[in-house]
Amino acid sequence: DAGVIQSPRHEVTEMGQEVTLRCKPISGHNSLFWYRQTMMRGLELLIYFNNNVPIDDSGMPEDRFSAKMPNASFSTLKIQPSEPRDSAVYFCASRMTGMNTEAFFGQGTRLTVV
Amino acid sequence: QQQVKQSPQSLIVQKGGISIINCAYENTAFDYFPWYQQFPGKGPALLIAIRPDVSEKKEGRFTISFNKSAKQFSLHIMDSQPGDSATYFCAASRSDKLIFGTGTRLQVFP
Numbered sequence: 693d694a695g696v697i698q699s700p701r702h703e704v705t706e707m708g709q710e711v712t713l714r715c716k717p718i719s720g721h722n723s724l725f726w727y728r729q730t731m732m733r734g735l736e737l738l739i740y741f742n743n744n745v746p747i748d749d750s751g752m753p754e755d756r757f758s759a760k761m762p763n764a765s766f767s768t769l770k771i772q773p774s775e776p777r778d779s780a781v782y783f784c785a786s787r788m789t790g791m792n793t794e795a796f797f798g799q800g801t802r803l804t805v806v
Numbered sequence: 807q808q809q810v811k812q813s814p815q816s817l818i819v820q821k822g823g824i825s826i827i828n829c830a831y832e833n834t835a836f837d838y839f840p841w842y843q844q845f846p847g848k849g850p851a852l853l854i855a856i857r858p859d860v861s862e863k864k865e866g867r868f869t870i871s872f873n874k875s876a877k878q879f880s881l882h883i884m885d886s887q888p889g890d891s892a893t894y895f896c897a898a899s900r901s902d903k904l905i906f907g908t909g910t911r912l913q914v915f916p
Binding site: 727736737747783785790795799800 | 904
């Protein structure tokens with residue numbers, strides 16, 4: 693398995709534009725997490741899914757952020773409209789639920805909003 | 807939202823020394839406490855993990871000490887090496903949710 697795959701690796705966009713980050717979890721994993729990493733706040737959990745269903749989105753900072761998981765092999769995190777303070781590295785991770793197993797992370801998407 | 811507090815924010819250690827990173831949690835429902843290691847430009851990767859029914863777990867130079875009553879746990883890196891220079895995250899989990907601390911940037915100098 694190629695691991696968790698995120699795209700794009702880098703994204704530079706202008707303030708006000710829509711940004712879509714993509715994630716392909718490891719096959720067979722039924723939990724998927726979206727995290728945002730900044731120097732000040734570390735790894736913040738934005739939202740997580742279990743069996744494609746959003747379980748907890750309390751970490752989503754504002755209504756400008758939305759996430760979907762239409763099937764077991766694909767998830768998106770969308771920011772509309774984007775703002776400079778959204779600049780960060782966004783990570784997707786997946787794991788098997790219920791067994792306290794290892795969460796595997798993708799390489800991340802470095803987002804810069806100018 | 808932060809339910810796991812981690813300290814220090816940064817740590818500088820001489821080669822061969824001991825690195826110690828501390829974490830505290832609030833939610834007693836957590837039942838799994840992993841540590842992740844992250845190198846620049848990479849995603850975090852699991853280093854070592856412990857369950858609350860065990861007070862200590864050792865894997866090579868890495869040891870987790872766990873104090874359930876105090877709701878605290880720590881990572882000890884013995885004989886620290888320059889290759890250990892990375893950012894370390896503690897985390898707390900129940901069967902589904904996985905919450906991370908703010909991270910500790912470790913630098914080991916030769």
